[in-house]
Amino acid sequence: MVSRRRTSGRRGIAAAALAVAAIAATLGLARAQSLQRLTLTAFTLSADTSHPRFEVPFHLIVRVRVRQRVVAIDNLDLPVLAELELLGDVRTVRASRTGSTYREVITVVAHHTGTIEIAPATLEAIDATDGQAKEFFSNSLRLTIGGGPIDALPGFRLWRSLGWAILWLSIALAAAAMLAWLAIVMARRRPQPLPVAIVPEPARPIPTLDERFADALTVLRASPTRATAVTVRAAIWRALGADAGGTLADAMLAPAAGPRAVRSCLAALERAAFTYDADLAAALEAACAALAACVAKGTP
Amino acid sequence: MTGSHPSALTAAIGATIVGQHDVVESLALGLIAEGHILLEGPPGVAKTLACRALAIALDGTFKRIQFTPDLLPSDIVGTRIFDQRESAFQTVLGPIFANVVLADEINRAPAKVQSALLEAMQERQVTIGPASHPLPEPFVVMATMNPLDAEGTYALPVAQMDRFLMKVEVGYPSSDEELTILERFAVARTVPQARVCSLADVAAWREGARAVHLDAKVRRYIVGIVEASRHADGIAVRGDDGTLLAASAAIDYGASPRATLALANLARARAFLDGRDFVLPDDVRGLAAAVLRHRIGFNYRLAASGVAADRVIAALVAAVPAP
Known part of the structure; x- marks a missing residue:
């Protein structure tokens, strides 16, 4: 002063x-x-x-x-x-x-x-x-x-813009992550549907051999062709417990193939499956007759 | 006599031969299927008798040739001799000119004799000198082999083995059958039934067998079985000692397409013999072993394992699902 x-x-x-x-x-x-x-x-x-x-x-x-x-x-x-x-x-x-x-x-x-x-x-x-x-x-x-x-430095504006972009991007990512996390949390908190008790259908009774023969007869009568005969033959074999890759002799050995009517049925179906075309109609008719006899007599 | 069924023939043979139902049926099948049959079994099991019974039951000619190491081709097919009175060569036909020829112990003859037989079996004709002579119809060679006595024998060429339609194993009879043999031949004197069937019957049977229907599914089954003998990968056989033997390791070569034809023809013959006009898979399966056992080249591994060839064949057949 x-x-x-x-x-x-x-x-x-x-x-x-x-x-x-x-x-x-x-x-x-x-x-x-x-x-x-x-x-x-x-x-x-x-x-x-x-x-x-x-x-x-x-x-x-x-x-x-x-x-x-x-x-x-x-x-x-x-x-x-x-x-x-x-x-x-x-x-x-x-x-x-x-x-x-x-x-x-x-x-x-x-x-x-x-x-x-x-x-x-x-x-x-x-x-x-x-x-x-x-x-x-x-x-x-x-x-x-x-x-x-x-900001007066050379390139500062570019760097500043880049920085802002990075900043906003980071913020956006953070926001997205937050939203995703919130969504997950909300989903987890959402009440789960109660488990539905699956009640099994009552088991169908296994068809008896007679019923299978009856079914086979129905099918063969409905469609009397060689293909149907082959299918019916395979079904009867399965019903008897015979091996699908075996022969008639194998099927005859099945315990259920004991009755004469069943054996006749197997033989008739074998004929229908392998006979020549001119004999096919007769063979199919014979197979139906054999099946009908089986159904009529019943299997033990 | 005309118009008889082949079952009459088998019944006639069965009246002479005790047991050996497979052998009897195989003889009939070979006759119907126009093939030659190789019978293998130990001595004294009625191989020759079965052939003789077949020939006698047929109203045809029968010749028996005992094959020996010094046998010559001309001893079988015949030869040409110079007739001094006529000053010309004349052809003398050999014993092969018969409807049923029994080649007993065929593996005792050398290769040149077997080659002479080969032409007769395949071509059904014999060439003597410049001329070819057709063999009578039907012409069936039934050859026997003894598997036990290998000394002084010649292995049959593969090509000749392939000419046999089937190879039938003849085994020993059961005790009951042997007792029946004793009663039939030692106590009484059984004479084979003669002329049960005519040659015309045989021709008719053959015609009937050719007409038997062979379904496409069964044809595929036949091909599958024969193919399995060539590609046996994944098929194994368990020996008596429990060891597993890969079928492919025991087989050097599989059966030829001739085996396929043979199996088809035999299956037809079997169906015909059973009175059917269509073939069943059972016909094929039951004959597969007889058709394949002499056509598959089994090697030393099979012998070393102790597994029977028929068990390998059974495994091959079982590996192919029946239609």
Whole structure:
């Protein structure tokens, strides 16, 4: 903080100049009288960063500490910030028993790099210690604007776009995963259908040998062909427990093939299966007759 | 006599031969199916007697040739001799010119004699000198072999074996049958029934057998059985000691297509003999062993395993499902 004494008039000036002098003195007195009577204990100018960056806003802080309780600090002149753009200004005064603290925060931004000089702030006040009107000066600032913001770097926009894309993609994936997880959780919580008890159908009674012979007779009568005879022959063999790949002699050995009627039936079906075409009708008729005899007599 | 059924022939032979029903039936089948029959069995089991009974029952000619190592082809087929009175060669027909020829112990003759017999069996004619002489119809060769006495025998060529329609194993009779043999030949004197059937009957039987229907399913069954003898992979036979013998390992070569024809003809003959005019799978299965046993080339592995050839054949037949 620095102060200078001002001269209010000169003695021995001509009478014509007295009026001017008187006016000047009057003006000087009036000026002195409009100044606040303050006892400065601190008057500083600072920045919130020691290395401000290109295009990055930062703050200049003017701080005045006086012993008087005041609500405002008048006649404070901020330095000309020609190399900085002024973005805002906030002033606060905090009074206490020991005095008042004035704080003014100026938001600025540098549009070019390099070193800039900021002149001291000035405060005109009557120094309460000696009653003299004085101009007090804060310290000056020398700042080096460096680097610039990261988005000013070459390719920054591309990288930033890519970063945003990755970020949004990650968010989308996370959201999808969350939704999937929620769906799984909901599905698991969904009440499962109650197991349906499968009641087996009552087992059909195994057809008796007589019934099978009757079925065979019905089928053969319905379709008297060699193919049907072969099918019926195989069915009768199965019913008797004979091997499908065996011969008539094997089928005759089956326990159920004991009765004469059954053996005649087997022989008749064998004939129908292997006889020549001209004999087929007679053979089929004989097979039907044999089957009918079997059905009529019944099997043991 | 004309118009008799083959069962009359088998009954006539059966009146002489005790038991041996398979042998008797096989002789009749061979006669009906126009084939030659190889009988193999130990001495004294009525092989020759069965052939003689067949020939006598037929109203035809019968000749018996005892095959020996010094037998010559001319001793069988005949030869040409120079007639001094006529000053010309005359052809003397050999014993092969008969309706039924019994070639007794056929494997005792050398290869050249067997070759002479081969032409007669296959072509049913004999070439003597510049002329060929047709054999009488019917012409059936019934050859016997003794499996026990191998000394001084010649192995029959495979080609000749293939000419035999079937090979019949003749075994020993049962005790009851042997007792009946004793009563029939030692106590009494049984004379074979003669001229039960005529040659015309035989011709008619053959015609009837040819007309027997062979269904396509049965034909496929026959081919399947013969093919199984050539491709016996996956078929195994268990020996008496429990060891398993792969059929394919015991067989060097399978049966020929002639076996297929033989099986079909014999099945027809069997159906005809049974009074049927269609063949059943049972006919085929029952005759498969007789048709295949001398046509399949079994190797030393079979002999080493102790498994009978017929068991391998039974396994082959069983592997083919009947229709």
